[in-house]
Amino acid sequence: MSDLKNDLILKALRGEQVSRPPVWMMRQAGRYLPDYIKLREKYDFFTRVETPELACEITLQPVDQVGVDAAILFSDILVIPQAMGLTVLLEEGKGPLLPKVVKNKADIDALITTNVEERLSYVMKALRLIKQELNGRVPLIGFAGAPWTILCYMIEGKGSKSFDKAKQFCFTEPELAHTLLQKITDITIAYLKAQVNAGADLVQVFDSWSGMLSPADFKIFAQPYLIQIADAVSGMAPVILFPKGSWYALPELSKSSASGLGIDWSVTPELARQMTNNSITLQGNFDPSKLLAPIKQIKKEVTEMIDAFGTQRYIANLGHGILPNIPVDHARAFVDAVKEYCPNPSHA
Amino acid sequence: MSDLKNDLILKALRGEQVSRPPVWMMRQAGRYLPDYIKLREKYDFFTRVETPELACEITLQPVDQVGVDAAILFSDILVIPQAMGLTVLLEEGKGPLLPKVVKNKADIDALITTNVEERLSYVMKALRLIKQELNGRVPLIGFAGAPWTILCYMIEGKGSKSFDKAKQFCFTEPELAHTLLQKITDITIAYLKAQVNAGADLVQVFDSWSGMLSPADFKIFAQPYLIQIADAVSGMAPVILFPKGSWYALPELSKSSASGLGIDWSVTPELARQMTNNSITLQGNFDPSKLLAPIKQIKKEVTEMIDAFGTQRYIANLGHGILPNIPVDHARAFVDAVKEYCPNPSHA
Numbered sequence: 001m002s003d004l005k006n007d008l009i010l011k012a013l014r015g016e017q018v019s020r021p022p023v024w025m026m027r028q029a030g031r032y033l034p035d036y037i038k039l040r041e042k043y044d045f046f047t048r049v050e051t052p053e054l055a056c057e058i059t060l061q062p063v064d065q066v067g068v069d070a071a072i073l074f075s076d077i078l079v080i081p082q083a084m085g086l087t088v089l090l091e092e093g094k095g096p097l098l099p100k101v102v103k104n105k106a107d108i109d110a111l112i113t114t115n116v117e118e119r120l121s122y123v124m125k126a127l128r129l130i131k132q133e134l135n136g137r138v139p140l141i142g143f144a145g146a147p148w149t150i151l152c153y154m155i156e157g158k159g160s161k162s163f164d165k166a167k168q169f170c171f172t173e174p175e176l177a178h179t180l181l182q183k184i185t186d187i188t189i190a191y192l193k194a195q196v197n198a199g200a201d202l203v204q205v206f207d208s209w210s211g212m213l214s215p216a217d218f219k220i221f222a223q224p225y226l227i228q229i230a231d232a233v234s235g236m237a238p239v240i241l242f243p244k245g246s247w248y249a250l251p252e253l254s255k256s257s258a259s260g261l262g263i264d265w266s267v268t269p270e271l272a273r274q275m276t277n278n279s280i281t282l283q284g285n286f287d288p289s290k291l292l293a294p295i296k297q298i299k300k301e302v303t304e305m306i307d308a309f310g311t312q313r314y315i316a317n318l319g320h321g322i323l324p325n326i327p328v329d330h331a332r333a334f335v336d337a338v339k340e341y342c343p344n345p346s347h348a
Numbered sequence: 349m350s351d352l353k354n355d356l357i358l359k360a361l362r363g364e365q366v367s368r369p370p371v372w373m374m375r376q377a378g379r380y381l382p383d384y385i386k387l388r389e390k391y392d393f394f395t396r397v398e399t400p401e402l403a404c405e406i407t408l409q410p411v412d413q414v415g416v417d418a419a420i421l422f423s424d425i426l427v428i429p430q431a432m433g434l435t436v437l438l439e440e441g442k443g444p445l446l447p448k449v450v451k452n453k454a455d456i457d458a459l460i461t462t463n464v465e466e467r468l469s470y471v472m473k474a475l476r477l478i479k480q481e482l483n484g485r486v487p488l489i490g491f492a493g494a495p496w497t498i499l500c501y502m503i504e505g506k507g508s509k510s511f512d513k514a515k516q517f518c519f520t521e522p523e524l525a526h527t528l529l530q531k532i533t534d535i536t537i538a539y540l541k542a543q544v545n546a547g548a549d550l551v552q553v554f555d556s557w558s559g560m561l562s563p564a565d566f567k568i569f570a571q572p573y574l575i576q577i578a579d580a581v582s583g584m585a586p587v588i589l590f591p592k593g594s595w596y597a598l599p600e601l602s603k604s605s606a607s608g609l610g611i612d613w614s615v616t617p618e619l620a621r622q623m624t625n626n627s628i629t630l631q632g633n634f635d636p637s638k639l640l641a642p643i644k645q646i647k648k649e650v651t652e653m654i655d656a657f658g659t660q661r662y663i664a665n666l667g668h669g670i671l672p673n674i675p676v677d678h679a680r681a682f683v684d685a686v687k688e689y690c691p692n693p694s695h696a
Contacts, residue, residue: 164637164671171641214613214635248614265562266596287562289512293519323512 006138009070010201012315013238013259013281021306021314022069023338024141025331026242026262027321028062029074032331035061045090049075055126056133063138066332067339070139070202071130073195075123077145077206080187081154083119084111101157108180113187117194124198131199142200144192146207146243147184147225151177154184163212170221177221185225189232196237204240204262205229211245211264218246223253230258240283244320250275265319269308283315286334291318291326295333302337311341354486357418358549360663361586361607361629369654369662370417371686372489373679374590374610375669376410377422380679383409393438397423403474404481411486413676415683418487418550419478421543423471425493425554428535429502431467432459449505456528461535465542472546479547490548492540494555494591495532495573499525502532511560518569525569533573537580544585552588552610553577559593559612566594571601578606588631592668598623613667617656630657633667634682639674643681650685659689 004010008022030036036058039048048054058074078088078096089097102108117124131140153159155166170177192203210222222243230239234257242262243249253261254276263272263284272282286305291298306316316338322331352358356370378384384406387396396402406422426436426444437445450456465472479488501507503514518525540551558570570591578587582605590610591597601609602624611620611632620630634653639646654664664686670679 162637162671164640164673167635167637168640171638171645211614215616217635245614248616248619266559266593268563268596271596287515287565289510289515290519292512292516297519323510325512 004136004139004201006069009139009315010238012313013202013240015281015313018312020341021309021311021316021338023316023335024068024070024072025062025066025318025322025334026072028066028068028331029058029072031324032322032326033061033065033328035065040092045076045092049079050122052122052126052129055122056129059126059130059140060133062331063134065328067335068138070141071134072141072204073123073127073130073143073200075126075143077143077150077208078153079120079123080116080145080150080184080191083116083191084113084183084187086111086154095159096153098153098157102154102180105176105179108176108183111180111183113183113190116187116191120191120194123191124194127195127198127200139201140199142192142195142203142237144188144195144203144205144229146205146210146222146229146241147181147188148213148222149207149209150184150188151180151221152209152212154180163209167212167217170217174220181221181225185228189229192229192233192239193236196233200237202238202240202259203233204242207241207243207246209245210243210249213246215246215248218243218249219252222246223249226253226258227256230256234258240315242283247272247275251277254280260315262317263319269305273309278313281313281315282309283317285319286317288318288320288323288326291322291330291334295330298330298333299337299340302334303341306338306341307343311343352484352487352549354417357487357663358586360661361550361588363629363661366660368689369657369659369664369686371664371683372416372418372420373410373414373666373670373682374420376414376416376679377406377420379672380670380674381409381413381676383413388440393424393440397427398470400470400474400477403470404477407474407478407488408481410679411482414680415687416486418489419482420489420552421471421475421478421491421548423474423491425491425498425556426501427468427471428464428493428498428532428539431464431539432461432531432535434459434502443507444501446501446505450502450528453524453527456524456531459528459531461531461538464535464539468539468542471539472542475543475546475548487549488547490540490543490551490585492536492543492551492553492577494553494558494570494577494589495529495536496561496570497555497557498532498536499528499569500557500560502528511557515560515565518565522568529569529573533576537577540577540581540587541584544581548585550586550588550607551581552590555589555591555594557593558591558597561594563594563596566591566597567600570594571597574601574606575604578604582606588663590631595620595623599625602628608663610665611667617653621657626661629661629663631663631665634665636666636668636671636674639666639670639678639682643678646678646681647685647688650682651689654686654689655691659691
């Protein structure tokens with residue numbers, strides 16, 4: 001395996017000096033890319049995820065076509081509930097559906113937490129293949145869903161406006177909830193370690209629904225498990241935690257063993273720096289909808305974003321996944337604007 | 349019209365000393381109440397909204413049955429798009445649908461902003477009837493949607509995960525967006541003034557989707573219109589602004605002419621007090637899903653919430669609307685916990 005020709009993101013995560021901030025986009029593989037849409041017409045979602053050659057092709061598309069500084073494995077956070085023995089259906093254009101949800105202790109006891117590397121061997125095959133095809137061009141990001149977010153899907157069986165069933169379970173059966181969260185945490189740690197062994201240069205943990213929790217409940221049901229994962233994996237590879245909507249957790253998480261924190265666009269760069277005491281690499285936080293603005297405006301606002309974050313200890317990204325309706329040249333304008341960044345003289 | 353026997357909420361909004369915090373619940377009229385569900389089976393949504401006797405009956409139910417310290421008009425924020433000439437459909441259990449959305453200047457020019465008092469005369473009739481039936485037991489809250497939130501529905505035609513069409517409109521056609529926002533603001537001011545004239549003792553402005561905006565875009569597309577409304581109406585009656593998800597706006601809005609700010613459960617009472625410099629009445633912020641917890645836990649956490657906010661310049665409420673699946677005795681436990689509040693000796 002060749003050395004990395006572009007290791008900007010790893011340098012940024014280690015807090016080393018970089019010539020410019022690295023850039024990638026959450027959900028960059030898929031959705032808005034015409035070549036992805038062609039594959040989507042031929043193969044269903046889990047065929048794309050479970051066929052290493054397809055996952056590899058999709059993972060590489062944004063590297064080749066948009067010029068991002070990192071590849072992220074094309075997969076889904078719900079492969080973990082699948083590996084634990086639950087059925088996950090995904091109809092195109094709709095959200096996920098788990099026909100049999102977790103309801104009680106027996107359901108939790110029945111969940112499998114062992115042999116994730118074999119159970120998700122297609123992921124490891126895909127990572128090895130991607131690593132080979134990347135040939136050191138850019139680093140490869142592995143990922144998993146955070147335990148709270150996975151619990152949400154396991155209890156609700158689908159997306160929700162309020163995730164009140166998941167919360168009700170946690171509020172009325174806290175011991176069972178912690179048993180479930182710990183099981184998810186254990187398998188997730190094993191899964192992320194296996195991803196690193198298969199070639200992932202860094203990993204990101206997506207807590208997509210953590211912002212549904214109050215600060216107090218986040219500390220009970222989300223944070224301890226994020227920290228466990230960071231502690232277990234950070235010795236092997238840098239870990240980025242992305243607790244969407246949980247801006248309030250930035251001070252505590254900045255003291256964790258994670259190398260980076262993802263933030264959404266509800267928090268200003270200035271406040272995020274202040275809340276993390278400038279002590280950790282931050283990633284984000286362009287409003288994904290703003291990629292629908294004219295290209296000139298995208299470039300102007302990207303420049304302002306970097307002015308505000310600073311060029312060091314920073315990874316330019318969106319504040320959430322790219323939307324399916326983003327024109328490719330707008331996505332490219334976002335990436336180019338980071339690459340072309342020249343500090344505003346008044347801020348330099 | 350008799351004097352108010354319980355004016356706790358008005359005192360709290362004026363910053364006057366109260367014996368205990370007032371309490372009400374957003375969406376308290378409807379949804380979870382068995383007597384409401386019976387009416388829902390007989391009359392469709394807009395019949396309930398447009399028939400003063402039904403709106404009155406529904407408005408009074410939580411006052412009689414749950415013991416809240418204020419009544420809030422049973423209505424919908426989308427009566428304003430209706431008054432402006434758009435069709436709004438509401439199928440039970442589904443979200444709203446506007447079959448013909450606003451797309452361009454001609455659509456905006458065609459919107460009606462005059463004679464709202466006549467166009468929504470059923471609201472004024474309902475308010476007068478409610479005021480009479482309340483007979484001074486508790487104050488009556490009028491309300492409207494905020495211009496940004498109304499724009500979201502006018503452009504998207506329905507709810508959305510990202511409101512990217514509404515944002516795209518604002519980002520690519522900012523002048524048209526401001527023309528539309530101003531039109532909505534103008535009619536909303538007239539509407540709220542008419543509500544006060546018809547008997548509303550205070551009004552609340554719901555910016556349900558403001559939290560989708562970055563702090564910078566909130567300042568452009570939401571804040572100026574909230575402030576215009578507060579400035580125009582606050583001379584007649586106290587105004588509460590509730591920009592859901594926009595915790596970042598608390599410092600600026602605390603300096604507005606509003607008497608109160610609503611907050612959701614993503615911000616701690618302590619931080620909200622700090623961000624508003626203890627200078628304004630705060631309303632909130634119990635996680636609506638927590639009403640699914642055991643009653644004992646609800647009461648404990650309500651007490652902790654009041655400990656954290658303090659008893660003065662505070663209105664106990666949820667952080668968003670009550671959920672349809674809340675047992676009535678849990679809603680009552682929330683209200684009772686506020687009424688029974690005894691300061692924790694360690695906090696007293």
